[in-house]
Amino acid sequence: MFVLAHLSDPHLGPLPRARMFDLASKRVLGYINWQRSRRAVHRIDVLEALTRDVLAQAPDHVAVTGDLVNIALAAEFTQARVWLASLGSPRDVTLVPGNHDAYVRSALRQHRLLWGDYMREDDSLATLDQVDFPFVRKRGPLALVGLSSAIPTAPFMATGRLGPVQLGRLADILAALGAEGLFRVVLIHHPPLSAPAHRFKWLTDAGELRAVLTQAGAELVIHGHDHVRSLVWLDGRDGRIPAMGVPSASAAPVEGRRAHQRAAYNLYRIVRASDRWSFEAISRGFKDGGDGIVELERRTLS
Numbered sequence: 685m686f687v688l689a690h691l692s693d694p695h696l697g698p699l700p701r702a703r704m705f706d707l708a709s710k711r712v713l714g715y716i717n718w719q720r721s722r723r724a725v726h727r728i729d730v731l732e733a734l735t736r737d738v739l740a741q742a743p744d745h746v747a748v749t750g751d752l753v754n755i756a757l758a759a760e761f762t763q764a765r766v767w768l769a770s771l772g773s774p775r776d777v778t779l780v781p782g783n784h785d786a787y788v789r790s791a792l793r794q795h796r797l798l799w800g801d802y803m804r805e806d807d808s809l810a811t812l813d814q815v816d817f818p819f820v821r822k823r824g825p826l827a828l829v830g831l832s833s834a835i836p837t838a839p840f841m842a843t844g845r846l847g848p849v850q851l852g853r854l855a856d857i858l859a860a861l862g863a864e865g866l867f868r869v870v871l872i873h874h875p876p877l878s879a880p881a882h883r884f885k886w887l888t889d890a891g892e893l894r895a896v897l898t899q900a901g902a903e904l905v906i907h908g909h910d911h912v913r914s915l916v917w918l919d920g921r922d923g924r925i926p927a928m929g930v931p932s933a934s935a936a937p938v939e940g941r942r943a944h945q946r947a948a949y950n951l952y953r954i955v956r957a958s959d960r961w962s963f964e965a966i967s968r969g970f971k972d973g974g975d976g977i978v979e980l981e982r983r984t985l986s
């Protein structure tokens with residue numbers, strides 16, 4: 685059995701002190717938003733408790749699907765690097781970036797330089813600022829395929845985009861990995877399917893991504909961004925593909941916050957049984973009131 689842990693959207697706080705110069709951009713809106721509401725939602729003690737629970741479960745690998753930071757100040761990237769290291773080495777943890785990690789254009793280079801070894805192929809000879817997507821990492825029976833939907837956007841927008849080059853390469857990669865008989869896990873920050881009301885924050889080429897998945901196949905898609913526990917089924921070449929989202933890993937379990945929005949993460953237990961995959965998803969997180977982390981839900985997915 686191979687156990688993959690999946691957590692997302694830690695939105696590490698508290699925000700470091702910002703200079704006026706740093707806020708002369710979209711960041712000023714994010715800064716006000718953090719001070720007004722988000723700092724009460726994303727709590728470091730909650731994230732630390734969840735991180736400890738992930739480590740106690742001793743998964744074979746950990747996947748993180750982005751939004752490590754909030755407004756992409758330089759000090760936030762350093763802080764996030766320390767948290768990543770607390771989860772494990774780049775060998776044991778795989779990361780893809782989220783829209784907050786690309787909050788302003790300069791952040792694209794920063795997240796690559798500071799976290800690049802968590803989001804690149806094992807034998808890559810490229811320098812960290814040349815990190816390229818999609819990348820593939822093979823762990824046991826798994827092939828982890830990392831995509832980047834992180835693009836800088838206008839104020840009040842949180843959309844993502846893959847683009848035709850990444851999608852074209854993804855189709856070839858999934859087909860080749862499928863031929864090898866590996867369990868293909870696609871990591872992406874934005875969900876592959878969103879309601880029209882989420883137009884301001886959806887993946888603009890989600891339809892094209894779903895077409896690639898339908899044609900080339902995958903065994904599992906994991907994402908963050910919506911900050912809720914979710915499961916949708918996508919059409920796949922060899923059967924339906926589960927696409928699973930997790931809540932923010934730092935969302936305080938305060939009264940009134942709905943169960944599927946409180947901090948939680950997933951464990952996927954994957955077994956090859958004769959000629960087919962058998963796997964289940966276990967959600968672990970905070971119950972109402974927040975005393976301790978427990979198993980919240982267990983689903984058999986195939």
Ligand SMILES: [Fe+2]
Pocket residue numbers: 693695751782784909910911
């Ligand atoms: Fe997020």
Ligand SMILES: [Fe+2]
Pocket residue numbers: 751782783784842873908909910
């Ligand atoms: Fe996001």
